[in-house]
Amino acid sequence: MIDDPSPSVSTWVREDFGIELDALEPVTHGADQQARLWRARAVDGTGYAVKLSGGGTPAGLLVTAHLAGQGVRGVAAPLPTRDGRLYSRREGRRLSVVPWVSDERALGGAMTLAHWRAYGEVLAAVHAAAVTDDLAELLPRGGGTYQRILTATRAQAGRLRDPGRAGAVAELAEVWASVADPVAALIRAVERLAVEVRDRPGPAVVCHGDPHLGNLLLGPDGQVWLIDWDDAVLAPRECDLMFILGGVLxxxxxxxxxxxxxxxxxxxxxxxxxRLAWFLAVRALDDLSDWTRQALDPDASAADRSFAVRIVRGLVSPDGLVTLATSALRDLDRSR
Structure with missing residues (x-):
């Protein structure tokens, strides 16, 4: 987690992007612990999303600039700095500015069928975009970190089996115990299918990597915007389509x-x-282990830890991602 640099951000935006701000409001939703996001208003009334990132790569900024340049609707391009770059550097972090396109989030919002159709159209346009040499060099391969995810899942499972549990550890240990067999089955399936996915990879396209409803904004007449491209990857389209076909939006x-x-x-x-079932299983294990880690983080606030525990419970619920991934793998086995 990075320190709150709010008092300096307006100055940095003025010096680096030539935009004079008169309001800066923190945006608290989002799971990226290495970033800070603000809703900013310029003196002329224009709204911006100002982000300070302490981790990852600038791949998301390159992708959105590329997609917007190709005319993909629903993708907001970053504003250039005074010297034409996509971001500036401040205290070892990336500072970027993007137009504020909407106040209405799809998650918990009034998403119509027109919005759902537009969502599909945006994904199709993203997947059809040309993969430039710069994108091919910068974007990671989707699913490439699955072994790290398996290691993290096993580590969390072991941690929650230790004696002397109390508080959140005891609560999460109970949750994990209730899904011990499905989680073990998911781990085995990911390892087994990884060979098949590797040998039959499918064409790699630009993928958002995390296009759930929390990263979708709504506008009038069915307009949507896909935001937060920090997890953009090159991958088979199933990497994104699992959020529709797997029901995890x-x-x-x-x-x-x-x-x-x-x-x-x-x-x-x-x-x-x-491929669809494999990406679902990898995502399920990644979410389960990472949200558990956040729930047990001693440096996190009580509110953040409580929120993470609720997410973990949701993941293993009858409609949760662990259940959906388990069902997808069961269906795959039955079809063979």
Whole structure:
């Protein structure tokens, strides 16, 4: 987690981007512990999203600039600095400025079927975008960190089996114990399918990597914007499509009508069920282990730890991602 640099941000934006701000409001939703986000208002009334990132790479900024330059609707390009770069450097962190496109988040918002269709259209346009040499060099490969995710999952499971548990550790140990068999099965399936996915990788396209409803903003007449591209990757399209086909777009299941609208916007696609199930399983284990880590972080606030515990409980619920991934793997086995 990075320190709060709010008092300096307005000065940095003025010096680096030539924008004079008269308001700067922290945005608290989001799971990136290495970043700070503000809603800013310039003296002329224009709204901006100002972000200070302490980790990762600038790949997301390069991707959004590239996609917006190709005319992809629903992707907001970063504003250039005074010297034409996509971001500036401040105290070892990346400072970026993007237009503030909407106040309405899809998560918990009034998402219509027109929005669902537009969501599919945006994903289709992203996946159809040309992969430049710069993108190929900078973007990581989707699913490439699965071994690290398996190691982290095993480590959390071991930590929660230790004696002398109390408080949040005891609560989470109870949660993990309730899904011990499914989690072990997911780990085995990821290891088994990794060979198949590697040998039959499918074409790699630009993928957002994390296009859930929390990263979708809504506008009038069905307009949507896909934001927060920090997890952009080169991967088979199943890496993104699992958020529709696997039902993981929100904390509530995606309905058949919503799924149909999104796929109508996306267009005809031949989905590989093995790749889809593999990406679902990897994501389920990643979320489960990472949110558990956050729930047990002694440096986090009590509110943040409590929120993380709720997320973990949601992941293992009947509609949660662990359950959805387990079901997808079961269906894959039955189809063979």
């Amino acid at each position: 929100a904390f509530a299941p995606v309905t058949g009508e919503q799924q149909a609208a999104a796929l109508a916007g996306y267009g005809a696609v031949d989905v590989d069920p093995a």
